[in-house]
Amino acid sequence: MYFCRLLSFTMKKIFLLLFILTFQNIAFSQNNVIEQVRTELSKRKEAKILIPKSEIKDINLLSKTISLDYPKGEFWLGYVNEKQYKNFLTLNLKHSLFTESYPKALTMATNLSQMSSWDRYPTYLVYDSMMRRFAASYPNICKLDTIGFSERDSLILALKISSDPYSDTDKPKFFYTSTMHGDEITGYVLMLRLADWLLSNYGIDQRATNIINSTQVYINPLANPDGTYAYGNNSVTFATRYNANAVDLNRNFPSIPNGLHADGENWQKETLAFMAYADSNEFSISANLHGGAEVLNYPFDTYTSNSQSHADANWFISVCQQFIDSISPLAPSTFFRDVTHSGYTNGGDWYVVDGSRQDYQTYFKHSREITFEVSSDKSLSTTQLNNYWNYLKGGLISYIETCQKGLQGYVRDSLTNEPVRAKIFINSHDAFNSEVYSKASTGYYYRPIQSGIYSITYSADRYYPKTIYNVNIASNSMNNQDVILAKIPDNLGETEDNKFLINIYPNPAKDLLRVSLPENSNIFSYSIFNMLGIEITKGKINDINTDISIKNLNKGVYLILLGGKTIKFIKE
Numbered sequence: 001m002y003f004c005r006l007l008s009f010t011m012k013k014i015f016l017l018l019f020i021l022t023f024q025n026i027a028f029s030q031n032n033v034i035e036q037v038r039t040e041l042s043k044r045k046e047a048k049i050l051i052p053k054s055e056i057k058d059i060n061l062l063s064k065t066i067s068l069d070y071p072k073g074e075f076w077l078g079y080v081n082e083k084q085y086k087n088f089l090t091l092n093l094k095h096s097l098f099t100e101s102y103p104k105a106l107t108m109a110t111n112l113s114q115m116s117s118w119d120r121y122p123t124y125l126v127y128d129s130m131m132r133r134f135a136a137s138y139p140n141i142c143k144l145d146t147i148g149f150s151e152r153d154s155l156i157l158a159l160k161i162s163s164d165p166y167s168d169t170d171k172p173k174f175f176y177t178s179t180m181h182g183d184e185i186t187g188y189v190l191m192l193r194l195a196d197w198l199l200s201n202y203g204i205d206q207r208a209t210n211i212i213n214s215t216q217v218y219i220n221p222l223a224n225p226d227g228t229y230a231y232g233n234n235s236v237t238f239a240t241r242y243n244a245n246a247v248d249l250n251r252n253f254p255s256i257p258n259g260l261h262a263d264g265e266n267w268q269k270e271t272l273a274f275m276a277y278a279d280s281n282e283f284s285i286s287a288n289l290h291g292g293a294e295v296l297n298y299p300f301d302t303y304t305s306n307s308q309s310h311a312d313a314n315w316f317i318s319v320c321q322q323f324i325d326s327i328s329p330l331a332p333s334t335f336f337r338d339v340t341h342s343g344y345t346n347g348g349d350w351y352v353v354d355g356s357r358q359d360y361q362t363y364f365k366h367s368r369e370i371t372f373e374v375s376s377d378k379s380l381s382t383t384q385l386n387n388y389w390n391y392l393k394g395g396l397i398s399y400i401e402t403c404q405k406g407l408q409g410y411v412r413d414s415l416t417n418e419p420v421r422a423k424i425f426i427n428s429h430d431a432f433n434s435e436v437y438s439k440a441s442t443g444y445y446y447r448p449i450q451s452g453i454y455s456i457t458y459s460a461d462r463y464y465p466k467t468i469y470n471v472n473i474a475s476n477s478m479n480n481q482d483v484i485l486a487k488i489p490d491n492l493g494e495t496e497d498n499k500f501l502i503n504i505y506p507n508p509a510k511d512l513l514r515v516s517l518p519e520n521s522n523i524f525s526y527s528i529f530n531m532l533g534i535e536i537t538k539g540k541i542n543d544i545n546t547d548i549s550i551k552n553l554n555k556g557v558y559l560i561l562l563g564g565k566t567i568k569f570i571k572e
């Protein structure tokens, strides 16, 4: 082990030296460099460039211009396609082309039995056979699913592993996906091996059995087959980061602050497939495996923790810590220490990235996704694959087990017992889309959260919101909270209450809402509530025709309470 550490330390020195030499040798003339990058682009549609840190004045501008990879020593490594490179040149930054002087020969498994010792990368066909064989060998706990197709029409596959794989039962949904950057292939094999471990240990190992019984686990080992097999389905040696259209899939998702296409590219087939899969599955917890560093990176990528942290930042940190604590003690002491000492970081604190899948899942899909950077070497030598599995196995399993803790329950209609799709909002806690929703089909919801005592408001369209106070969520267990919601009677959803001759108008209203009451009315005050049932404002009614200023309300649907009657109105 000491030898290993020494070796890894020496290797890092050599790599650093190589970086420096590469830069110095090539930096003589930027014109030469531009020629070299363009030649590389004409061959591979993507090129890696090194930019000295001293050159970079605005890292976020650079991150918007090219696909920044990672800081390496005195440099940042970035990827460019033709369009990105053209834009990059306008920034006038010194740079050099980064080429590996001796691309590793990675041993390939060309048939299924060669994968049994887990020290090879599969050809695309072997991968495809493995996935089919998992489903065929374990039909009661495994189903093969197609997420979609790549730009070159390769299948993007997932395994669903669960005690009832053919039905959408009410259990937390968990999703592992790897290698959306096609050249980051360590996670690809780790995911295949994890699937194999889960399936072959059902009924044998207690943890595997619990996971399969309590959780719907989805595993997609290869998210970008066109990048991984860029030069044919039989080798991963010349894999590309980008997809077949030279697009970085991890910048191609809708951005939180900058619109649907912040990267200036159309949504790729891979991106559309993943968005549709997320829509139909509503995952609660997920991870996205990458390589090039050893660190866990939790939301948001788009913001530093100072400018916008996630409401569940403490949950993310404790889950990351749990992962780090589960890494094998046999791992070298430098393992998962190359970015931060803790082994994890807020995404934007490392460097800001717009349009990542992690933020898409977390912000737009109300899920929780962490990016796992699983090996500093993107294409781990095949001789190291067994070691990395042994180091990381505990962490990969423990992360799925987070689905066994938190809060779950059903939201149903008080009269019909029908399921209700409701918003589950933790008061004084949820913010910036961290709330979750119950399933329309069954009313089931699952909310991962740190232990504590919370007040939770359940709300749904056309229902009276209900707040449950002092919900005690114990750590390390699953807590249950079922809720029934009462429907707002239809006649109260209208603009007037005929029986009591109360009128409000106009509806929708912009600045003023007129309340018109019958002659003999004994209503002298009003309250306005939002749809969560929280009182926003109140005031006096001085006349049977009173104008209430609603200028300061945000746009949306409100309820006005007048003498025990609730009337719904819309603020424009």
Ligand SMILES: [Zn+2]
Binding pocket: 181, 184, 250, 290, 291, 292
């Ligand atoms: Zn990556």
